[in-house]
Amino acid sequence: MKKRIGILTGGGDCPGLNPAIRGCVYAAQKYGYECVGLIDGWKGLMEGAATPLNREITEYLVMKGGTILGTSRTNPLKSEDGVKKCLATFKKLDLHALVAMGGDDTLGVAARLYKDHKLNIVGVPKTMDNDLNATDYTFGFDTSVTRAMDAAQSLMDTGASHHRIMVLEVMGRHAGWVALYTAIAAAADFVCIPERKIDTSEMIRKLRESYARKRFALVVTSEAAEMPEAGEDKIKHELDQFGHRILKDRGMGEHISQFIEKQTGIETRFAVIGHMQRGGAPTLFDRILATRVGIKAAELVHTGRFGMMSSLVDNRIVGVPLAQAVGELKTVSEDWFELMELMF
Ligand code: F6P
Numbered sequence: 001m002k003k004r005i006g007i008l009t010g011g012g013d014c015p016g017l018n019p020a021i022r023g024c025v026y027a028a029q030k031y032g033y034e035c036v037g038l039i040d041g042w043k044g045l046m047e048g049a050a051t052p053l054n055r056e057i058t059e060y061l062v063m064k065g066g067t068i069l070g071t072s073r074t075n076p077l078k079s080e081d082g083v084k085k086c087l088a089t090f091k092k093l094d095l096h097a098l099v100a101m102g103g104d105d106t107l108g109v110a111a112r113l114y115k116d117h118k119l120n121i122v123g124v125p126k127t128m129d130n131d132l133n134a135t136d137y138t139f140g141f142d143t144s145v146t147r148a149m150d151a152a153q154s155l156m157d158t159g160a161s162h163h164r165i166m167v168l169e170v171m172g173r174h175a176g177w178v179a180l181y182t183a184i185a186a187a188a189d190f191v192c193i194p195e196r197k198i199d200t201s202e203m204i205r206k207l208r209e210s211y212a213r214k215r216f217a218l219v220v221t222s223e224a225a226e227m228p229e230a231g232e233d234k235i236k237h238e239l240d241q242f243g244h245r246i247l248k249d250r251g252m253g254e255h256i257s258q259f260i261e262k263q264t265g266i267e268t269r270f271a272v273i274g275h276m277q278r279g280g281a282p283t284l285f286d287r288i289l290a291t292r293v294g295i296k297a298a299e300l301v302h303t304g305r306f307g308m309m310s311s312l313v314d315n316r317i318v319g320v321p322l323a324q325a326v327g328e329l330k331t332v333s334e335d336w337f338e339l340m341e342l343m344f
Helices: 017-030 042-047 082-092 104-117 141-162 177-185 200-214 252-264 284-302 335-343
Strands: 004-009 034-038 050-053 095-102 121-125 165-170 190-192 217-222 268-272 308-313 316-321
Touching (some): 017 284, 034 042, 042 082, 082 095, 095 284, 104 121, 121 284, 141 165, 141 177, 141 284, 165 177, 177 190, 177 217, 200 217, 200 252, 217 252, 252 268, 284 308, 284 316
Parallel strands (some): 004 034, 121 308, 165 217, 190 217
Antiparallel strands (some): 034 050
């Protein structure tokens, strides 16, 4: 009988998950394994909800956004018998190994299950936020930024026609990578990221200067950027099962837009791209990266390198310890601030 590998996708979906599943299934079959998918991330492992996966089912997944396995933000470590249920399903489905595809949260659970229960587990890095350590990039990021960049350019057209300041709010939670890359790539006039408190007088000075020169301006803000006077600590945010603030009603784009209009007297509009930057077909870069890390995950299982994550390092796909990837987010480092000064 063939050994069986379970695959799950957890956390926010992003383009690249399907190509990664496909790569993993193709490689696993080559090594002589069969695969099953767990439905909706850790929830599926807790509840024993599984579906068969093979080459035929996954053949055309390379161009498909989202995840055919479904996902959730369920954290088994948060419920009393969550881990027990995961271990029971692992046994019941007769799994030889589990491939967990996710960001810091999903892989944090994987790392714990490996450490505490010696479960045969490997990780695959994904997240549109690009905030995972121990890998140069995560798939999902390139597609999200490409979409946000297109949106920013569209806003710029309207800004130029109506002589307005346009503000685009993008996702990225605690990391400003999406906002920063979008702003650089779309030739924005100012960028707001959570890693750097907004210098509001500097922002207004720069926007006035840009507007005087070309009669429009573009600002890209991360959903999690902070105005110095916002009194953020006093705002009560709903938290998900991993303890992250749910930022959906925070309205940073609107807040900044109102502030700019009030300070400059220039007509200002904002747009929030939201989940549109997280769906749809993956870019070429994400299709290839996802395929490569998916294949590597099957290889890590086959060679018995559990507790590892497939990772992009200097354009090579290698195995790194899961423990190195999780626990602390990779946020925009200070060496980027100099570049920001130059570009905005
Ligand atoms: O972590 C990915 C992400 O898209 C963040 O950038 C964003 O803050 C969050 O997920 C949104 O989560 P949800 O889809 O659960 O609203």
